[in-house]
Amino acid sequence: MARTLPISDPDTLAVAIEALRRGEPIAVPTETVYGLAADATNPEAITRIYEAKGRPRFNPLIAHVSDIEMAKAHVVFSPLADKLAEAFWPGPLTLVLPLNPSAKIHPLATAGLATAALRMPQGFAREIIAAFGQPLAAPSANRSGRVSPTTAAHVADDLGDKISLILDGGSCRVGVESTILSVEGDHLRLLRPGGIAAKDIEDIAGMAVERPVQQSGNMVIAPGMLASHYAPDSALRLNASAVRPGEAVIRFGGAQIPGEEEASVVMDLSPTGDLREAAANLFDFIKRADAAGVVGIAVAPVPMHGLGEAINDRLSRAAAPRE
Structure with a gap:
């Protein structure tokens, strides 16, 4: 079973970094939900995320960064993307942007797409990424398609026998995943509503956020787009x-x-x-x-x-x- 360590323990950060350097996925608290984090540049580590979650590999992962410099080492920011990042990062907004030719985020994390989904989280998760020095792929720390975890106990109930380490930061403040926004030139497309309301994004961007007419299960370009997701056992x-x-x-x-x-x-x-x-x-x-x-x-x-x-x-x- 997984070991659970409080983030208030001064040794927890070092233990977490050691596990990440071994290529292990670990559960970390964020302001949205708990994430199952591993090195986004390491294919073996990413594979372990998919295996622990039972997640389809056509479903891309969000890469989490600690600062804008780390983000720009992997994706191309337009002036509009810069404006949104300045307003909402760190926070519950994920931007889908074109990959840099020199990006080290592994194709397993992007599902082979020419874009990557990036977010800068708040709190202890950001400290871990900064100390680790590489982006962390971190989908929600639960079995694929099931209810997302907002406490360490939720993670332990669902994945406690599949991972080695859970970091306990208490209950997540936001409680739903990040808003995912594709920035395509001067167009903003909402791929998943989340912890930042579309109206707040429109107020900063000075333009409407487009919504797809429908989201086909055969065209998954960001997390959370599968028709059946977040499912309990009960109807x-x-x-x-x-x-x-x-x-x-x-x-x-x-x-x-x-x-x-x-x-x-x-x-x-x-x-x-x-x-x-x-x-x-x-x-x-x-x-x-x-x-x-x-x-x-x-x-x-x-x-x-x-x-x-x-x-x-x-x-x-x-x-x-x-x-």
Whole structure:
């Protein structure tokens, strides 16, 4: 089983760097979710990420960097990309940009594409990358397609028998993955809604963020684009207006759902209707409902504005038919 070390321990950073230099993937806390991090330039290390997660290798990984200089050693920044990085890095924004000819990020991490997805995380994860001196590929630290982890205990439950080290930084502040944005000339394309609302990006960029008409499962150019993803074992039912006996209920804004007295579990993402609180609670509540052995999970409607777009994206993928 994996060893869990608190990030407050002064020896944890050195232990983490040693594991990374051996090519081992380790679980690290970020402001979004816990990531399964390994050297993005080392094909053996990247392969171990895919093996631990059971992740399809056509599904690219985000490479995490510690500063803009490290990022520009691997991808080409346009003036628009520079503007966005200056506004939102470090933070929950991933930029998909053309690879530099001299980039050392391995094709296994980019799924062989001519672009790479890069992010600069906040907190201890950034310290690790700076000390390691290379980008870290770090998808969410869970089995592929399952609910993303927002605590070290979530990681241990899902991957504790497949990795050697989990770094415990407490609960993730944002609670949903980063927003993924493709910067193509003067066009911005939203590939995955996430921890930064599209409206905030538009305010900085001074232009609209385009949304694909549809995201085909056969054309995966960034993480989180698979139709079925973030899936619990229990069937998840969206926009519930009534509760079926034995279901778990995840509601929003303090509004009760008819039939709640028949529910096995009732949780509220944010009784006050705060979308940031709702995003931070989302994956933890899905995991708690799933662990309760319920007949299904009924989720009340969540508004689509702001972070609600990311919340609804995760819920729709969690409820999608399983292949």
